[in-house]
Amino acid sequence: MTEDFDPVAHNRLAWDRLVDSNNEWSRPVGPEVIARARKGDWSVVLIGHEPTPRDWLPSDLAGVRVLCLASGGGQQGPILAAAGATVTVFDNSPQQLARDDEVAARDGLVLRTVLGDMGDLGVFGDASFDVIVNPVSNAFSPELTPVWEGAFRVLHPGGALMTGFMNPDVYIFDEVALDRQELVVRHRLPFSSLDLSEADRIRAYGSGPIEYSHSLTEQIGGQLAAGFILTHLREAPHHEDITAQHLPAYIATRAVKPPLPE
Numbered sequence: 001m002t003e004d005f006d007p008v009a010h011n012r013l014a015w016d017r018l019v020d021s022n023n024e025w026s027r028p029v030g031p032e033v034i035a036r037a038r039k040g041d042w043s044v045v046l047i048g049h050e051p052t053p054r055d056w057l058p059s060d061l062a063g064v065r066v067l068c069l070a071s072g073g074g075q076q077g078p079i080l081a082a083a084g085a086t087v088t089v090f091d092n093s094p095q096q097l098a099r100d101d102e103v104a105a106r107d108g109l110v111l112r113t114v115l116g117d118m119g120d121l122g123v124f125g126d127a128s129f130d131v132i133v134n135p136v137s138n139a140f141s142p143e144l145t146p147v148w149e150g151a152f153r154v155l156h157p158g159g160a161l162m163t164g165f166m167n168p169d170v171y172i173f174d175e176v177a178l179d180r181q182e183l184v185v186r187h188r189l190p191f192s193s194l195d196l197s198e199a200d201r202i203r204a205y206g207s208g209p210i211e212y213s214h215s216l217t218e219q220i221g222g223q224l225a226a227g228f229i230l231t232h233l234r235e236a237p238h239h240e241d242i243t244a245q246h247l248p249a250y251i252a253t254r255a256v257k258p259p260l261p262e
Helices: 007-020 031-038 076-082 094-107 145-154 168-172 175-179 198-205 216-226
Strands: 045-047 065-069 086-091 111-115 129-134 155-166 229-236 250-256
Touching: 007 094, 031 076, 031 094, 045 155, 045 250, 065 076, 076 086, 076 094, 076 111, 086 094, 094 111, 129 145, 145 155, 145 216, 155 168, 155 216, 175 198, 216 229, 216 250
Parallel strands: 065 086, 065 129, 086 111, 129 155
Antiparallel strands: 155 250, 229 250
């Protein structure tokens, strides 16, 4: 790749293509899911298909200002809106955001969609949100410090950041072999698919997004450095490949912005 390569622009187009190919994270929830959420029967995911514990979120979402960060696709945002939250969906892919708009129009929901990169939340004011819901997505962001610092700034004091991310150890394995349900150690950490030769990148990732492994120091330590207090951590296996037999591929954390002193 050239020195002026823009991973944000590349990944925007790549995710638009994934939406067009009916990627599982781009399939809007059905009307029955929205109907149940309106009655209080709802759940959202941060990691794989693992429901996020309900006590990670406020018991009553009525009026709670939620930022679904890099969370387009017509899934988490519409569910939370149906449950009563005031929802903003922020995503790098216009096609992902279109899925949320489709569900909102179909089911009479009120939510806002905003296009942008998760590493730049400058469009939002300080303390604009009470909760941030950030399913696995920061693997597509080259730097995490701006993500955590931006999230801290836009959260109201006492607000919660709930994020899911990949266990970086997963990236030591050859992607093509994983598709064959084989574990073949191929890469060193830290890993980025941007560092592969063009032939290897196409072989393993096709025209998909650029991915970055991000260490636990960057993930959890980065949240702490931004000022967050970690309250919960969960792990889960990948829902469809062989790594599930050997290690948790997903990690989810809940962290809070300290409340103002009384």
